[in-house]
Amino acid sequence: MTALHATPAGLPPRLPVRDRSTAAERVPRGLSPMLSRLAAERATGVLLRERGTLYLADGQIVHAESPAAPGLDVLLTAHGTLSADAWMDAVNQADERHGAARLLLDSGRIAPGTLELCHLGALYDAAYFALAPSSTPGRFRYGTGHWLGPVRPVPVTSLERETLRRRVLLDRIWPDHAADSAPLARADPPRPPTLTGRQQAVLALLDGVRTAPDIARALGRPTFHTLVDIRRLAAAGVLSPRPQEPAPPPLPTRSAPRPPGERPAPNDPDVALLKRVRDALEAL
């Protein structure tokens, strides 16, 4: 004890402590600090993230797209709500002043309620993937709108709250996200459960090649909704994800130590987990 006090110079410097009150002001709490900032400054433009794109107007989300989610065109045309021709006409005629949505409504080919709900479905679905944890920072391009035009803008806080709720919902059903993107195959549980009509439609498309987004597109349903069914089927043991790639022959490398500087395989599940943890910490 005396030794410590006698040599104050030998003590390590105090570790820096982040002032949480000012940190909260600087980085608003949310899934993407950048998105919260754009909402605060009422920005208009396009936010490009690793797994999807969000379109903003006056700080609100007006549209979202993701390679993992079927587009509005698929949701509208798959069930005969709108003919593919009518959709193409509106897309081709859309310009800066008259968005495709306005043209569709004016032509009377679709009811406002139908378009609004399909659009919200597509928006929240794509945004769920666009806001997924990413390994690269997002980029924002100011200024450009979307050719669809306004339907029903969604506040950023609502979108983030719903995206978080969806993550919790999926994890509550079956806390393993391996089935979300891997090719899916049928499995034979000893006691097959009773399946709903929606689940049977999903099950009929399992062939060991199709992934969840493929199945969603084939059925004309949002991918998140398909994931709800897929996680339930996985929990019931009716479905199992197949490994992404057949494992390469491990013999030559098994005993050899990894060369210095070589990084672990990027599809190591721990890396994905660590990225999610990092994103969650950054959002604090």
Place this chain on the structure above:
Amino acid sequence: MANTETSLKEALTSIEGATGVALVDYTSGMALGTMGGSKTFDLSVAAAGNTDVVRAKMRTMEHLGLKGEIEDILISLSDQYHLIRLLSGRGGNGLFLYLVLDAKRSNLAMARHQLKKIEQDLEV
């Protein structure tokens, strides 16, 4: 021809005793639109929770092998009625209308009838 907002507004203003209404997607549990409610009654939370009610009933019917479709579900509390009316959306997702009524001020049979009419106007 009505959008979600006008339909929900109509439900809230024209149905006697209505204190809150929501249009809910029951696969995701998301409220696609809400109107009414209060600080102590969060309609988004009610929407997500009642999704489980609808799902449980549907599963039970499948276990029993019942082929009929659910038209509506009534939950009566000591001072409120909660009415759930199922509708099928064109986007391939099941939806339901969720209506909260003050038990003292409402006419249940009338409310059911009006909710059915609002569903027809909604064109989802």
